[in-house]
Amino acid sequence: MIPHDHPRYQSLVTREHLAECARSGIVSWEGLISHGRGEAFDYLLGEKTSDSARRAARVAAALLRTARYPVISVNGNTAALAAREIAGLQKASGALVEVNLFHRTPERVAQIESLLCDAGADVFSGEAERLLPLSHDRAWCRRDGMYRADVVLVPLEDGDRCGVLVEMGKKVIAIDLNPLSRTARTATLTIVDEVTRALPLIAEACATLSAEECRELVAMLDNRVFLKEAGIEMAGRLSHALD
């Protein structure tokens, strides 16, 4: 039990929830470590959405809205942290929701699909195939899911898979708190923000942007600007917090 007088109470409660999800198999052991990495970068963001990330979320909405076949790829951590937010974004964007895991077992896939369904998502399931040119379980996806997509939203993705999806000609939207990660640098668009804060912002923008605004935002997209702004935001906190 976490003491209520602990100064990092909220953060510890989220950690305990993730640990619970690891015990039940939703989150992998390595997923817990990834969460810690995210926590560190979020700390450097002041645990709030920057203006830059807010603009990136609007561009993400524009990409999803102008896609022919948008897919939201969900892994264990995303499902554990943000199943409801995924369901909300699906409703706002009309995207397919598909489970893709780094540490893949049929049981974990079923467990995560069921968690998403309980949260109100309409999950695209069925037989997966080894369709991506990657070693490891990351190669698996569904022919009529991520494989066919023109725009893929990958919250909390592995850098290799992100790169392969871009090479396949897809537009990839990443949500990644580390602006220096391979995922962040490889994606078409990176929202440097915490996933439960970013997803509702994308959903909101999906509902409010006009078709004309969507086209403009997509045409002007330059991911390097978003990464640079995030890096500067974090660097400022690191160099001034200790004055």
Added chain:
Amino acid sequence: MIPHDHPRYQSLVTREHLAECARSGIVSWEGLISHGRGEAFDYLLGEKTSDSARRAARVAAALLRTARYPVISVNGNTAALAAREIAGLQKASGALVEVNLFHRTPERVAQIESLLCDAGADVFSGEAERLLPLSHDRAWCRRDGMYRADVVLVPLEDGDRCGVLVEMGKKVIAIDLNPLSRTARTATLTIVDEVTRALPLIAEACATLSAEECRELVAMLDNRVFLKEAGIEMAGRLSHALD
């Protein structure tokens, strides 16, 4: 199994080792998340010891060498990552090695003590008491161990316990990759470096510093300088890596 072609192979191998230690009970679930936070800050250090941390390690050696009753406090993550390095530092410094856990059970304490003994450490064990003014299991320590120490080395410590030890008049040496953490700011001295790199540097300095050098280093100690230098080092990487 981790694919050998993965660009972050070494980091993934360490993660898998920690996950293994979590399965066996040495590392807590929350310990995996803490490791991730450390990884993020180490990434910002370029995964190498800075000149500033190298100087801090010499000051740590001076504190241990000039102590009347130095104690090294070991938790699950430290034992999993650096049991041999702890044994090496004990030999070089003559400090007592004591296991103190945030998530404490008698079984975990015994398991970690046994891991340290196997690595060559001489572990101070025996009955623990609730001696520190803290809620939660963090209050436990041993009367003739951490409670009596004048200098305590706490690698990867919790901020509350670090603060309480300082209030008890002890000199606290932290090894913490996050220069903004409460532990880092509260400790008498913080080495902002990865634990398996920092411990051998302290041991080396214990063996080579003269008594005169030790007194000078302790007299000139200003932890704010080390934290500031670490913050600037990391900020530089964040703001320039994306140019």
